Amino acid sequence: MKDILYISCSPKGAEAISSRFAQQVLHRLCDRHPAARIARRDLALTPPPFVDAAFCAAIMNPAASAAAFGASDVLIEELERADAVVIATPTHNYTVPAVLKAWIDQVVRIRRTFASTPAGKVGTLKDRPVFIVVASGGWFTGPSPAGTPAQPDFLTPYLRAVLTTIGLTTIHVLALEGVTRGPDALAAAWTSATQSLEQIVPPAA
Numbered sequence: 396m397k398d399i400l401y402i403s404c405s406p407k408g409a410e411a412i413s414s415r416f417a418q419q420v421l422h423r424l425c426d427r428h429p430a431a432r433i434a435r436r437d438l439a440l441t442p443p444p445f446v447d448a449a450f451c452a453a454i455m456n457p458a459a460s461a462a463a464f465g466a467s468d469v470l471i472e473e474l475e476r477a478d479a480v481v482i483a484t485p486t487h488n489y490t491v492p493a494v495l496k497a498w499i500d501q502v503v504r505i506r507r508t509f510a511s512t513p514a515g516k517v518g519t520l521k522d523r524p525v526f527i528v529v530a531s532g533g534w535f536t537g538p539s540p541a542g543t544p545a546q547p548d549f550l551t552p553y554l555r556a557v558l559t560t561i562g563l564t565t566i567h568v569l570a571l572e573g574v575t576r577g578p579d580a581l582a583a584a585w586t587s588a589t590q591s592l593e594q595i596v597p598p599a600a
């Protein structure tokens with residue numbers, strides 16, 4: 396593993412729980428692959444453009460000018476260079492923050508990162524591991540410890556679906572749930588995510 400792409404998208408910067416835990420994932424990967432370089436893409440600091448009319452026209456007409464794909468090409472090439480991807484994301488209203496959706500709309504692109512075939516969409520990127528760190532105020536994998544029913548989760552199934560669409564099928568989710576429910580809940584979330592990380596990327600021997 397030579398190149399790791401680290402994508403963060405919380406508006407809270409380094410204070411974000413997702414970004415803080417992602418540092419553990421990056422440390423673990425770098426321990427195992429000491430020569431690895433990390434490319435950082437902070438989507439909150441530099442939001443990708445929204446899809447506009449020129450982008451739609453270029454998607455619909457392959458012969459049209461490719462100028463509309465400037466940002467898209469940059470973000471896709473960044474992804475192609477990576478041997479592993481770490482995505483740190485908060486849950487915002489049951490799903491990904493708008494800036495992460497904007498990134499998805501730039502990188503999930505017909506005739507570039509997936510092909511439309513009679514058998515359905517087929518990804519064209521080579522597979523590589525993707526580590527998704529999700530921080531949420533409440534609980535979505537099951538009820539809260541107090542028994543409050545789980546929230547709807549439109550984040551993890553959605554990210555799995557779009558990443559699989561472009562060929563990235565080796566996906567590991569590290570969830571930190573209940574992180575706004577006080578220090579004990581945050582500590583429990585951190586411990587649980589750390590245990591998951593130990594299983595997914597065991598410490599270097």
Ligand SMILES: Cc1cc2nc3c(=O)[nH]c(=O)nc-3n(C[C@H](O)[C@H](O)[C@H](O)COP(=O)(O)O)c2cc1C
Binds near residue numbers: 484531
């Ligand atoms: C606009 C907004 C929407 C949110 N929506 C949810 C939500 O639907 N479910 C939830 O559990 N937490 C929600 N939260 C709480 C965040 O998920 C929580 O603060 C988490 O720590 C954010 O991750 P971060 O610290 O990495 O930014 C929301 C927070 C904000 C600011």
